[in-house]
């Protein structure tokens with residue numbers, strides 16, 4: 058694609074990078090077929106190619122963002138399905154990140170939108186505030202249908218938020234604090250597991266399962282002091298000062314461990330966060346004090362499934378034959394390009410794994426997209442759940458908390474994290490979501506055969 062930036066404009070490193078990305082697009086349109094918003098809405102401006110044109114025009118003309126650009130960029134899920142499809146290697150992720158930053162800097166959002174974004178960006182990355190807001194939302198869940206009837210965007214978003222609130226909030230994990238958990242038996246490695254922000258509040262069992270699985274296989278686990286939200290949430294809102302501040306805190310926390318007792322890897326159990334932490338090197342490329350440290354952190358970061366695969370888990374003596382529909386989160390398959398690792402691990406652990414039809418399409422979670430764009434997110438959720446239920450699975454597994462909450466809110470099939478199943482199959486307890494169900498005893502014959 059030809060571009061027309063002036064030499065003055067290209068002195069801005071963000072513009073210079075976006076110019077390079079724009080030039081790689083040959084406007085072939087292959088990406089449109091796999092873009093969830095284009096599939097649903099059929100509007101070229103809600104396709105990757107359409108958005109690329111809008112962003113190009115906005116940046117090239119040095120214009121403040123217009124209402125039209127904001128509408129179509131806001132509708133983008135950042136699912137990155139377009140990056141998996143694109144034959145020219147267009148880095149849409151970095152382009153849309155720049156567009157969102159430009160929008161944040163130049164566009165005056167309506168007051169309701171501004172307030173909603175400000176509240177979400179303060180509450181969600183803070184586990185204490187998030188827990189409190191979930192309790193309040195749980196109490197107000199009955200009001201969701203009432204808000205739905207009010208024809209105002211603010212009301213629809215509130216309704217979506219209330220509907221997402223879980224009925225009960227798990228008690229805080231004893232491991233949700235800075236600590237080191239030693240390996241069982243001979244120590245073979247030492248890793249940091251990121252605690253994160255929303256996940257330990259919603260599903261504390263995930264990091265516990267990861268810790269147990271790693272410990273059992275000789276790996277010492279560090280939950281680093283002062284680590285917190287990865288910054289993805291505010292990064293996708295274009296709030297780069299806030300996202301960089303959150304990322305810097307994590308970089309400092311992990312660098313202290315790397316330069317102290319050393320780390321073999323930084324493991325992330327939410328693939329949405331993993332995509333962002335793996336991108337810290339890029340985020341800080343123009344910040345001399347942090348560029349090298351951020352690049353070191355990104356280079357050491359792995360999804361939990363990637364690392365577990367290197368451990369060579371022993372297979373079960375007999376298979377549990379539990380049928381698992383594996384939902385690959387967009388951040389896993391498109392963001393991190395991890396396509397088959399979890400499925401391979403689950404099969405090796407004795408599960409019957411089925412891939413979900415239209416698996417490349419987003420479930421509509423996408424961070425806080427399901428709150429900000431509830432109509433599109435609702436349609437994507439219904440489509441995803443229908444595709445999953447066609448498989449008649451006993452369990453749904455995935456590697457991202459956002460997808461777990463989104464899909465779990467629309468189906469009665471229990472949904473668990475991949476690592477919870479791997480932990481269970483190799484000696485750990487029944488995952489919380491399966492406790493008290495008929496499935497809870499499925500591992501007993503496997504264990505009996507192994508003994």
Ligand code: SF4
Nearest residue numbers: 082083085086088143
């Ligand atoms: S597939 Fe890639 S090169 Fe083709 S229009 Fe989409 S982004 Fe551009």
Ligand code: SF4
Nearest residue numbers: 092133134136137139
């Ligand atoms: S990130 Fe997803 S929603 Fe956005 S343009 Fe690409 S495919 Fe479409």
